[in-house]
Amino acid sequence: MSGGAAGWGLRRLARWWRRRSLRTRLTVIAATAIAVSVFVALQVAIELLESELQDTAEEQLRADSHVLATNAERAGLAQVQLPPYPGSGRLVRVILPNGSTRTPAGQPALPPVSEHAGRVAQGASADLVESNDSDEDGYLIYTLRAGDGAVQVGARVADDSPIDRFGLGMLLIGLLCVVGGALVGRTVARTGLAPIDRLTAAAVRVAHTQDLDADIPDEGGGEIRRLIRSINDMLAALRDSRQAQRLLAEDAAHELKTPLTSLRLNVELLIRLDRRGTLDSALPAESRTRLLNDLGAQVAELSALAAELTDLARGDVNDETTELLDLADVVVAAATRARSRVPDIEIALGLTSVWVSGRPAALQRAVLNLIDNAGKWSPAGQSVQVRLRAEGASAVLEVDDAGPGIDAADVPRVFDRFYRADSARALPGSGLGLSIVQRVVDAHGGRVTVARSARGGALLRVDLPAAAPPAPITRLTAGEDTAVR
Template structure:
């Protein structure tokens, strides 16, 4: 069974308090036991010194009881004095019954040891016996240790009761603290469940403070905003794609139906009409292929698995120019390269540069010149592509990088209106931007600006 986070936090709090209480209680009990035993041993040694200086056990008991007269009253059975000769034989006892002389006590009586402390049981009660040497043998003093043991047992009981109460209070406090601390998490969970149920990405949670829970809430709201933006972009892309695909598909279907109609009625089209129709089909198929490829590039560009690597922009622009020459052999390409180190994805960046070159070639006359220039400007590395076409109308400049946007002058030219949108997307993915405007020598200039890389 898996416990909830609240239960686990409560259990952790209870466990921590229980360990702390156990440690404190055990330490306290050990300290008190040590103090009680030291005090008991001090009294026992004091009594043994008195007994060893007297002539008989009875005299020793009398002196000891007189010395303790001002203290708490004790019955005679709590203190027993016993004398032993050098052979280990008992020569007299007072205060209670005699008790056996152990081998170690006999060694003290024989002068082999100065003293020895032992635990014995006398009349079913625990006693502590101190044997000390005296003239002619040894004196043994036995004191009832039951009081010390009872005190320690009572102290242990109270420690246990207080510890249990402390653990119980810790459980309640831990549960209350966990509930309070996890209230923002509950709100976050409810918001996530609500989003999953309603698909409403505009919902969010109220964030207050700057702690970890607040940061989690802010991250959740940022995630919802990013998902909402992504879904809106996908919706717009799907709507725009459906609109743009409708025209070439309709034309393609009409041409195919015309061919089918001619075949069904066993009528051959005139050679010129048939050639023109097949050429239209090929052009429409190529247009659809290009459009679908660009749509795929736009839809997957943000999730490109390509890894960024350090390179010089000329290493990307050069191959792109060679590909553009093969596509538009009637246009002359001129390159001007200067060092411009960047951190980039070479494949996607080359595709973006190729789109710039294709766009420039589309607006150029046969024999026209397209200039591809690589340079650095302050903090930026630049790719500038200039053509000798009619340029970009001032009203069209703000829209040239929008998806499917085509200026009025471009309606008769091939293209899907996605090439420059891909350029802008690739530039943004690299932390840069795409700009368009007039070229210094006439025509249009479209540029990609990327952050310069640190060559050191």
């Protein structure tokens, strides 16, 4: 039960501590550190002072005992003249051989002779130091062998000793130090956290105004400066992201405007003619077929554009699991999909097994876009050539066509979103395919370039970091070894 209560109390204390501000925590830590330091210093000082006073008192008692013992040996224990009691301070006593004692007249009684002191008087040992705390005031007594008995010199250890007064003074000083430490900790925390306060205010201002162009002033040093620079880098990344989103929205609106306008006009024409009842007379069968085909093509173009916009906007290349895969298998799968989408396309594959570490769906999407792009430009009877080989530490994929090629003025922008050369505006497509290719290749640490192929068309080359193929798995059967990869 007590253990559970203690645990509950610790949890409450931990919750309270987590709710405190950093300034309060620093103040509490500073005050606690000073309090602990003062307490330890007080204990050490008291121990040292007590030890020093003890040694001094013992030396004084020892010296007085030797003087009294010398006089007792000369005059005898029973006849030695005992010094009169001064009213305070030192107390003396003589222990006779028969165990009786002598004390000066008027002196307060010392504690009874202890068993150990009796043995000193009997000659069992030479001297003895004792402390007696049985009375209201304690005594420190030194017993020294003298003649056939012993002499004792004692001193009263009062409750209001210098040690107690010193401890009280040190305690008061310690309390003042703790209060001063708390004030100093508060001041240091306020001064040290001033850059954090300004940083917080700037971050709140950015959150309220949505102004990502307002960089936070670089001030302070060390960790504060690194934190401010990190936040400024984050703001710059957010600015770039917002700019990319704005451009994507503007480009998407521009690209959607033309097919939507054409689709709307064709649909409105059909609706108007149908309402007038002149659809059959105004549009012959051949014209209706051509119009419906145009509508189907425009819907397909919008569907493809929406799908590519979704792929581009999601940016989910990094969400797919990375695998060790043979890039040749990915190229074959992409070529199969390209043939199913465009049955008339001719694809010539020249592949070598090359292993890479990548995301299969993203890589297949990039290869498919390369083949689709080449298929749009390849004239009838000319194939799209796809080659894969290992070159040094890279996997090199080349896709070329026998089309007119890419003009030199268009090469720098061929991978831009929605960019389409003048000669390509009459062809189907959204201008996003090669942009997706570059995004996928960049995510895999590769590089994509464009050049002119030997057949006069465009040659798109992808370089990806190659990986070591997986080690063969050996299965042991009865009497033979079979390597299976």
